[in-house]
Amino acid sequence: MASSTSGHCLFLAALLLLSSAAYGQQLSTSFYATSCPSFESTVRSVVSSAIGSDPRMGASLLRLFFHDCFVQGCDASILLDDVGTFVGEKTALPNANSVRGYDVINNIKAAVEASCPGIVSCADIVALAARDGTVLLGGPTWNVSLGRRDSTTASKDEANRDLPSPAANLSALITAFGNKGLSAQDMTALSGAHTVGFTQCRVYRGRIYNDTNINQPFAKLRQSNCPATPGVNDTVLAPLDLQTELAFDNAYYGDLLKSKGLLHSDQELYNGGSQDTLVKKYSSNSAAFFADFVTAMIKMGNINPLTGTSGQIRANCxxxxx
Structure with a gap:
């Protein structure tokens, strides 16, 4: 009987140890509360300064987080440079001409290292900067779960394959997001990030010249600075949201109702398909959009994070x- 009791106690102890270890692997909103209590205020300060100098940067930091999480998970793999034989993701087609903000992340990392050396991951910096960029442009806030670690690998091939194309149809978009554990509703809410930011002529040229489901005066407006000839004015910028280009609000969905989505993939959300009702709801109910956006951002931030002893805390992002 004593032997049985002893074995039972050992079994319970093992379970508790495993439970404790598993809990330690999870992300937590208080992860740096003791080890780096100034982390969140440092990030907010640097992001605020960056947006003050360049109002587009809030949207860029949000995009950076999205492009990180969709490739290998939220592990800061997008920040890695090509060095020697190492190939990063920065030169992948979806990233090369549209992702920016690396310098802001580096500035945050330097500031954090000055007060908490070797503690905070680049992956967590990217996640928190995306939240703060959203808030500083007038969008919703949320508690960011932290504790991610940084990848030692990157995948240019995965970036080229898994990041949704601006020319994608609705089915392809739903599949791309579904492959990352995100629902069609999550996808439609996350697309609302296009209520801020700009994109280049090379990205929206096909939409304004080839699509039939586009408001013609709007198409003409964009064609005035973006010629049909590839290679001409390729880098000319246009706002993704025609109405309030630097304010995080629900105006983007109103653009879609008027067939004024700048990207083909944007307009696919309101084109006689399964997301039409949701787009209408978000266009008239800002609170509903904000709530669903927050839910989707939290889910996206939980895509395959490295935790515990996996990965590393990079000294240089x-x-x-x-």
Whole structure:
């Protein structure tokens, strides 16, 4: 009987140990509360300064987080430079001409390292900067779960394959997001991030010249600065949201109702398909959009994070530690 009791106690102890270890692997909103209590205020300060100098940066930091999480999970792999034989993701087609904000992340990392050396991951910096960029442009806030670690690998091939194309149809978009554990509703809410930011002529040229489900005066407006000839004015910028280009609100959905989505993939959300009702709801109910956006951002931030002893805490976000 004593032997049985002893075995039972050992079994319970093992379960508790495993439970404790599993809990330690999870993300937590208080992860740095003791080890780096100034982390969140430092991020907010640097992001605020960056947006003050360049109002587009809030949207860029949000996009950076999205492009990170969709490739290998939220692990800061997008920040890694091509060094020697190492190939990063920065030159992948979806990233090369549209992702920016690396310098802001580096500035945050330097500031955090000055007060909490070797503690905070680049992946967590990217996640928190995306939240703060959203808030500083007038969008919703949320508690960001932290504790991610940084990848020692990157995948240019995965970036080229998994990041949704601006020319994608609705079915392809739903599949791309579904492959990352995100629903069609999550996808439609996350697309609302296009209520801020700009994109280049090379990205929206096909939409304004080839699509039939586009408001013609709007198409003409964009064609005035974006010629049909590839290679001409490729880098000319246009706002993704015609109405309030630098304010995080629900105006983007109103654009879609008027067939004024700048990207083909944007207008696919309101084109006689399964997301039409949701687009209408978001266009008239800002609170509903904000709530669903927050839910989707939290879900996206939980895509395959490295935790515990996986990965590393990079000293320099652009290169793997020696």
């Amino acid at each position: 652009a290169v793997v530690n020696n």
